[in-house]
Amino acid sequence: MAHINLLPWRVERRKQREREFFMQLGAAFVAAVLVVLVWSLWMDARINTQNDRNTYLQGEIKQLDERIAKIKDLEKVRESLLARKQIIEQLQANRSQMVHLFDELVKTIPASARLNGLKQTGDSMSLDGVAQSNASVAEYMRNIETSPWMGHADLRKTENTHGDSRLPYSFGLDVALNRPKAEEDSGSADEAKMPPPPVAKTPAERAQIETMVKALDAGSANSSKSPAERAKLGAMAKALEGAQTVPNPGAPAKSEVKPASATTAGGAK
Known part of the structure; x- marks a missing residue:
């Protein structure tokens, strides 16, 4: 006999599928929640x-900045040194x-001229003085240009002041300073062997040195100059004062004056 199922099986199947x-x-x-949690943990x-990497890099950058600042300070110290x-x-x-310059000043200046003041600025020197004539000034400029320690001389001014009947012309020169090649090549060993101060041989040269000593004394007493410059000028003045009284054995007294006197006489004519 066949079995017939009279129960609502379709309803049961539908409930089972639901x-x-x-x-x-x-x-x-649940799987989606787990995936989201895992992804969130991984991103965190x-x-x-x-x-952590940013913190480490910031620390390293800070250290590098400090090192760079120290390097800059060292560069400044290096430049200063x-x-x-x-x-x-x-x-x-x-x-x-x-x-050498004072020695050359004594040697180059003719007897018909006299210096009233001098000033050195770097590699140039300004000379102010009086002369008997324009020919004496020209002779002085030629002597300066032949000096190994002085170069080209530019005439800044020359005028007849009529103040002194013997030396009526006032002049000003701008002289470029040179350094002989032999002195440059010799080095510090040759520079240590400084020559003695110029020796005053004749009354004219003694008068020239006395004038330069007065000019140096006036410069050393100038309050606008620095203490180092005043001390340097004072030392130069003392050296020239010593040279004024030092005898010069073994050298003729007329050897330095004759050429200047002869040239002056020719210029005066």
Whole structure:
């Protein structure tokens, strides 16, 4: 005999399918929540790692900034030391220049001219004085240009002041200073051997040295100059005062004056 199922099986199957659908939906939801949680944890880990890297890089950048600041300070100190070194080398190189210049001033100036003042600025020197005539000034300029320690001389002014009947012309010269090649090649060993101060041989030369000593004394007493410059001028004045009284054995007294006197006489004619 056949069995006949009279129960509502379609309703039961529909309910079973609904249960399976809701179970699958719940599993999918749980899986989605788990994926979102895992992704969130992974992104948080990456953000934390990047923050740690940023913190490390900021610390390294700060250290590099401090090192760069120290390097800049060291560069400034280095430039300052190099500047001092150059100044010291320049002073060392020009240590004997002033003595040679005063020696050349005594040798080059003719007897018919007299200096009233001089001023050195870097590699140039300004000379002011009086002369008997324009020919004496021209002779003085020629003598200056033949000097190994002085170069080209520019005439700044010349005028007849009628103030002194013997030396009526007032003149001003701008002289470029030179350094002989032999002195440049000799180095510090030759510069250490400074020549003695110029020796006054004749009354005319003694008068010239006395005039230069007065000019140096006036410069050393000038309050506008620095103490170092005043001390330097005072030392030069003392050296010239010593040269004025030092005898000159073994050298004729007329050898330095004859050429200037002869030239002056020719110029006066």
